[in-house]
Amino acid sequence: MSIVAVCSVADMATVNTTLDAQGFGPDNFSVPIYSGGARVSHATLHCWNNAAFLSALQAIPEVTVSTSETGAPRDRVRTLITASGLAWPDDAPFLPNAGQIKAGEYYKFLRGLEVEFWLVIQNHNRSSNGGDPNQYPALIRQARVPGTIAPWVQPIDQFDAYLTLDPFTGEGERVTHNGSTWLCTQGSAGGPGGSLLNTWVPGEFGWTQV
Amino acid sequence: MSVLLQRVGLLDTVAAGGAFTPASLANIVFWADASDTSTLWTDTGGTTQVTTDGESVARLDDKSGEGNNVTQTTASHRPQWKNDGSLLFDGVDDRLAFANLTLARNIGAISLVTGYQINNIGRAASQVFFLASTNSNPNVARVFLYNSASSIRIGGRRRDSDSFDSIGVAHDTTAHTVAGLWDIANADLTLRVDGVQAAQNLSFQTAGVTNDTDSGGIVFGSLSTLNETVDGRVYQKVITQSVLSGGDLTDTESFVADKLP
Numbered sequence: 001m002s003i004v005a006v007c008s009v010a011d012m013a014t015v016n017t018t019l020d021a022q023g024f025g026p027d028n029f030s031v032p033i034y035s036g037g038a039r040v041s042h043a044t045l046h047c048w049n050n051a052a053f054l055s056a057l058q059a060i061p062e063v064t065v066s067t068s069e070t071g072a073p074r075d076r077v078r079t080l081i082t083a084s085g086l087a088w089p090d091d092a093p094f095l096p097n098a099g100q101i102k103a104g105e106y107y108k109f110l111r112g113l114e115v116e117f118w119l120v121i122q123n124h125n126r127s128s129n130g131g132d133p134n135q136y137p138a139l140i141r142q143a144r145v146p147g148t149i150a151p152w153v154q155p156i157d158q159f160d161a162y163l164t165l166d167p168f169t170g171e172g173e174r175v176t177h178n179g180s181t182w183l184c185t186q187g188s189a190g191g192p193g194g195s196l197l198n199t200w201v202p203g204e205f206g207w208t209q210v
Numbered sequence: 211m212s213v214l215l216q217r218v219g220l221l222d223t224v225a226a227g228g229a230f231t232p233a234s235l236a237n238i239v240f241w242a243d244a245s246d247t248s249t250l251w252t253d254t255g256g257t258t259q260v261t262t263d264g265e266s267v268a269r270l271d272d273k274s275g276e277g278n279n280v281t282q283t284t285a286s287h288r289p290q291w292k293n294d295g296s297l298l299f300d301g302v303d304d305r306l307a308f309a310n311l312t313l314a315r316n317i318g319a320i321s322l323v324t325g326y327q328i329n330n331i332g333r334a335a336s337q338v339f340f341l342a343s344t345n346s347n348p349n350v351a352r353v354f355l356y357n358s359a360s361s362i363r364i365g366g367r368r369r370d371s372d373s374f375d376s377i378g379v380a381h382d383t384t385a386h387t388v389a390g391l392w393d394i395a396n397a398d399l400t401l402r403v404d405g406v407q408a409a410q411n412l413s414f415q416t417a418g419v420t421n422d423t424d425s426g427g428i429v430f431g432s433l434s435t436l437n438e439t440v441d442g443r444v445y446q447k448v449i450t451q452s453v454l455s456g457g458d459l460t461d462t463e464s465f466v467a468d469k470l471p
Contacts, residue, residue: 025283
């Protein structure tokens with residue numbers, strides 16, 4: 001028996017705190033899951049045999065639990081995530097160099113040895129819009145991966161503005177820019193979970209060099 | 211595995227060395243032996259020993275004598291012990307963490323010899339067996355061994371996050387012994403698979419302009435939660451703060467190989 005579970009990012013901190021208080025340790029839900037946007041919407045976990053942990057999870061109404069025995073752990077996570085209408089970045093295919101791709105699809109893009117995660121925002125054809133996806137900000141945008149520190153990119157709108165409080169990590173988002181690492185500390189109202197939204201260049205407004 | 215090593219003359223070294231164990235290596239800082247259940251615990255405090263196939267492992271005691279035990283306080287992140295002498299990582303969120311962040315601190319050399327098996331080589335993601343990060347960037351590896359794009363690779367980055375170098379070779383889903391040798395002081399990065407040199411970079415970057423702080427984190431398995439989780443088994447892992455060579459290297463490779471199925 002092993003356990004797969006999923007909860008929303010909005011509930012994640014409370015759920016993790018509840019599990020920690022029962023002796024199961026911090027940050028049990030830690031794997032980012034998406035639901036059609038460029039930001040993480042849910043978190044998942046897999047746990048090997050642990051009856052007490054299963055009981056604790058089943059007692060939390062905000063958590064969806066599966067104990068299906070079909071397949072390996074990654075298969076079980078994939079089944080639950082798909083059944084919930086969500087997307088697991090680990091499962092996304094590589095961005096093709098040809099052919100049509102559709103809005104709402106997620107792809108991986110290999111930059112050097114680093115794997116990036118991209119969301120298509122408008123249908124387009126990679127045969128005519130191929131190469132580095134950074135060339136097509138109106139067609140495809142890089143999805144945020146909580147806790148990573150990527151180079152700063154000019155946000156297009158509120159959906160990819162930087163957050164002063166990422167609900168997944170509980171901290172402001174960090175970026176690299178002009179050879180330094182910056183922490184997002186100020187912005188405008190309107191972000192998820194009460195976070196502020198920042199579209200300014202690091203060093204100009206709302207960023208602290210760390 | 212032993213047949214392969216006999217072909218390249220490595221088992222003679224083991225026989226000459228008698229009861230060789232990695233604990234006898236100079237500069238050893240970590241030795242994980244998943245075949246020794248006296249070093250495996252279901253709790254981080256080390257009160258309940260692992261005894262049964264399938265139990266989750268909360269703590270693995272270091273057999274190097276340096277006390278670099280690895281632990282996991284979070285229930286869902288614990289790997290599973292298998293009675294073939296391995297730790298099975300789920301490829302989702304399993305990992306163990308070192309408490310000693312000075313393990314790979316600004317040193318001129320480090321060696322890692324591990325016995326492992328990966329379930330899915332087609333997965334488009336790194337699977338990190340060992341990673342030392344920096345303080346300024348938790349996702350920048352300094353030295354690590356990983357599987358990416360169907361190859362087993364080792365690589366490194368200067369502590370100031372300058373350019374990253376790596377080398378690798380294609381591999382499969384069977385168990386192997388891999389040795390990574392980071393001779394940072396002499397700009398030499400070498401990868402060995404099953405006792406044979408598989409790749410080398412003789413212009414590997416030197417230590418560069420390093421700061422002198424401890425690593426931000428050192429892990430046995432993935433550091434971050436995306437794209438780097440190990441989907442497979444780890445049988446043995448030996449780390450030294452020196453470049454293993456000669457009999458020390460071949461003895462260690464043979465010892466690890468003999469623990470593989």
